[in-house]
Amino acid sequence: MMFSSASRTLVLALLTLGASASRGGTPTVSYNVSAAETYLPNKDYSNEQLALLWYQVGPVATHPVVTATVEPTPEPSWAGPGEFHPFVASNYPEELAVAKLPPGFNWGMTSSAYQLEGAAKDEGRGPSIWDLLSHRNPNQVADNSTGDVLAQHYYLYKQDFQRLAKYGSPYYSTSISWPRIFPFGKGPINEAGIKHYDDVIAELVKHGIKPALSLFHWDTPLALFNEYGGWTNPKIVDDYLNYAKFVIARYDKHVPVWFTFNEPQYCNWQYSYYPAGILYPSYGIGPGINARFICGHYTLLAHAKLAKWYHNEFKGKGRISFKNSGNYYQPVTNSTGDLEAAKRATDFSIGWFGGPWTDGDYPQSLKDTLGEILPTLSKAEKALIKGSCDFYALDGYTAFYVSELPGGANACARNRSDPNYPECGSSSQVAPNGFSIGPAADAGASWLKSTPTGIRKFLSAITKEIFPAVKDIVVSEFGFAEPFESEYASVPDAIWDLRRTDYIQGFLDNILLAITEDHVNVTGAYIWSIMDNFEWGSGIKTRFGMQYVSYDTLTRTPKASWFQARNWFKRHGGEFLPGAE
Numbered sequence: 250m251m252f253s254s255a256s257r258t259l260v261l262a263l264l265t266l267g268a269s270a271s272r273g274g275t276p277t278v279s280y281n282v283s284a285a286e287t288y289l290p291n292k293d294y295s296n297e298q299l300a301l302l303w304y305q306v307g308p309v310a311t312h313p314v315v316t317a318t319v320e321p322t323p324e325p326s327w328a329g330p331g332e333f334h335p336f337v338a339s340n341y342p343e344e345l346a347v348a349k350l351p352p353g354f355n356w357g358m359t360s361s362a363y364q365l366e367g368a369a370k371d372e373g374r375g376p377s378i379w380d381l382l383s384h385r386n387p388n389q390v391a392d393n394s395t396g397d398v399l400a401q402h403y404y405l406y407k408q409d410f411q412r413l414a415k416y417g418s419p420y421y422s423t424s425i426s427w428p429r430i431f432p433f434g435k436g437p438i439n440e441a442g443i444k445h446y447d448d449v450i451a452e453l454v455k456h457g458i459k460p461a462l463s464l465f466h467w468d469t470p471l472a473l474f475n476e477y478g479g480w481t482n483p484k485i486v487d488d489y490l491n492y493a494k495f496v497i498a499r500y501d502k503h504v505p506v507w508f509t510f511n512e513p514q515y516c517n518w519q520y521s522y523y524p525a526g527i528l529y530p531s532y533g534i535g536p537g538i539n540a541r542f543i544c545g546h547y548t549l550l551a552h553a554k555l556a557k558w559y560h561n562e563f564k565g566k567g568r569i570s571f572k573n574s575g576n577y578y579q580p581v582t583n584s585t586g587d588l589e590a591a592k593r594a595t596d597f598s599i600g601w602f603g604g605p606w607t608d609g610d611y612p613q614s615l616k617d618t619l620g621e622i623l624p625t626l627s628k629a630e631k632a633l634i635k636g637s638c639d640f641y642a643l644d645g646y647t648a649f650y651v652s653e654l655p656g657g658a659n660a661c662a663r664n665r666s667d668p669n670y671p672e673c674g675s676s677s678q679v680a681p682n683g684f685s686i687g688p689a690a691d692a693g694a695s696w697l698k699s700t701p702t703g704i705r706k707f708l709s710a711i712t713k714e715i716f717p718a719v720k721d722i723v724v725s726e727f728g729f730a731e732p733f734e735s736e737y738a739s740v741p742d743a744i745w746d747l748r749r750t751d752y753i754q755g756f757l758d759n760i761l762l763a764i765t766e767d768h769v770n771v772t773g774a775y776i777w778s779i780m781d782n783f784e785w786g787s788g789i790k791t792r793f794g795m796q797y798v799s800y801d802t803l804t805r806t807p808k809a810s811w812f813q814a815r816n817w818f819k820r821h822g823g824e825f826l827p828g829a830e
C-alpha cells in the first residue's frame with residue numbers, strides 16, 4: 250500500500266480479535282501473544298495494524314458510485330429566489346445605508362474534514378475517535394448517521410471549489426484530517442492522503458481561493474487514543490507537533506491563515522462523558538472533570554508550541570491562532586451576583602483559553618474553584634502561551650442569560666458535588682419576559698437561538714473588557730440550523746431557509762455595526778457551513794449548510810441564505826474573486 254516508511258512494531262499485529270462488528274456492540278479485544286508469528290525485521294506491518302484499527306470500528310459504508318476524484322462539470326446557472334417573496338430586510342437601514350467593510354476583509358464559507366469528506370476508510374486513512382464513536386457508541390449520534398460517506402467532498406472537491414469560485418468568496422476555512430496523513434497519528438506517512446491534500450490546495454489556489462486551515466477539528470487519531478488516551482496524555486503534544494509541522498511546512502506558501510485548533514472548549518464534552526467501554530485507552534485517565542481540564546491543558550500547550558515554532562523557527566508567512574467556542578453571556582440583572590455569574594461563565598468558556606491575551610495563565614476563578622484539578626502552568630509555559638495568537642478567532646453562534654445561583658457562587662465553588670460545579674452559575678436562553686432569547690434553531694441544535702445583537706455586544710466586550718490586548722478579531726464561525734429542514738419532502742421547499750437567512754443578515758449587519766459604530770477591528774467573518782454536513786451528536790438530520798445536500802444523489806443546491814449572504818457582501822463592499830458571477 251501507500252505507506253512511505255515501515256513501522257517496526259509488532260504489537261498490534263499480535264492481536265487476536267474477538268470483536269463483535271455490529272454497531273453498538275461492545276468490542277472485546279483479547280491479546281493472544283502465543284499466536285504470534287515470527288517477527289520479520291524487513292516486513293512492513295502497517296497494513297495489518299491499519300486493518301486492526303478499522304476492525305475496531307466495524308464495517309464502513311462506501312458510496313455506490315462516487316469512489317474516485319470526479320472532474321467538475323459546468324456549473325448550472327443559479328438565480329436566487331425573490332420574485333414573489335423578498336429577501337430578508339436589514340433592521341438597520343439608516344446606520345448601514347452607506348457602510349462599507351474595511352479593505353481586505355476576510356470572508357467565506359467553512360467546513361471540517363470529518364464533517365464533510367466522507368470516504369472514511371479510503372486511500373489509507375486511519376480511523377479517528379469519531380469513526381469509532383459514530384459506529385460503536387449507541388446513542389452517540391441521534392439519527393445513527395456516521396461520517397462514512399456524507400457529501401463525498403473527498404472526491405467532489407473540484408466541483409465544490411468551482412462553485413465557490415463562481416460564488417466569489419475570497420477565503421475558505423476547513424480542516425486537514427490528521428489520520429489521513431498519519432493513519433496512526435504518528436509514524437508512517439500515508440502518501441495518498443498527502444497527494445489528496447496537495448490536490449485540494451492546488452485546486453483552491455487555481456481558483457484564487459485562499460485557504461484558512463485548521464490542523465485539528467476534533468478528529469483525534471484512534472491509534473493515539475488507544476495507546477494513551479488522546480489529549481489526556483502529554484505524549485499527544487509531540488505527536489500533534491510532528492503532524493502539524495509537517496502540514497505547515499508543506500502548505501504554508503499557499504495558506505495565509507492557520508488555526509492550530511478548532512475550539513479547544515470541545516474538551517468539555519469530549520472528555521467529560523466519553524464512553525469508557527468503547528473508547529478504551531490502555532493508558533490514561535477516564536472521562537470526567539480531570540480529563541476535561543487536562544485535555545485543555547495539553548491543547549493550549551500544543552497550540553503555543555506550534556505557534557512559537559511557526560514564527561520564531563519556521564518563519565511562516567501567514568497568521569496563526571486558534572478558534573474559540575464563545576457565546577455572549579448577559580447578566581439577567583445588574584446585581585453583583587448576576588454580574589459575577591456572567592463573568593464566571595465567560596472565564597470558564599473563553600477565559601480558560603485566554604492565556605495568549607493575558608499573562609499566559611488560567612483565570613483566577615478557575616484556579617480557585619478547581620484547585621488541583623486544573624494543571625498548573627510553569628513560568629516558562631506561561632511565557633510560551635502569552636502572545637501566541639496573531640489575532641482573536643471567535644466562533645460566536647449565540648447568547649445566554651446568566652444569573653447567580655440561589656445559594657451564591659461561592660458555596661457551589663467549594664462543593665464539588667454541586668450539580669452546577671465548576672461553573673457555578675445558572676444560564677438560560679429564556680428571557681425574563683418568557684420568550685426565548687431569539688428564534689430557535691433545529692431541535693438538534695437546542696443550544697442555538699438567533700441572537701444577532703449578541704455578536705455585536707460580544708465583539709466589543711472581548712476587545713474592550715475581556716481581553717483588551719486583542720487588536721484584531723475574526724468571527725471564524727457563525728451559522729444556523731434551520732428548524733425541521735430535513736422534514737421537507739421537496740428540495741425547493743427546503744432551500745427557502747428563511748430563519749437562517751434572517752440569522753445571516755442579522756449577524757452580518759451587527760458585525761458591520763461593531764466595526765462602523767463601535768470601532769472594533771473585526772477583520773473577517775466565516776459562515777458555517779459551505780453545505781450540509783455531519784453535525785456531531787445530531788448527525789446529518791440537523792443541517793447547517795448554506796447549500797442543501799441530497800444524500801442520495803449527492804446534489805448540492807444553494808439555499809436562499811447563500812444568496813442573502815452574497816447580496817450582503819456585494820452591498821457592503823466585500824471583496825470578490827475576479828471570476829465571481
Ligand code: PNW
Binds near residue numbers: 361575576696777783
Ligand atoms: C462548532 N455551543 O461547534 C463547530 O466548530 C462545528 O464543528 C459545528 O458543526 C458547528 O459549530 C455547529 O454546531 C459548536 O454549544 C458546538 O455553543 C456547540 C457550540 C458552539 C459551537
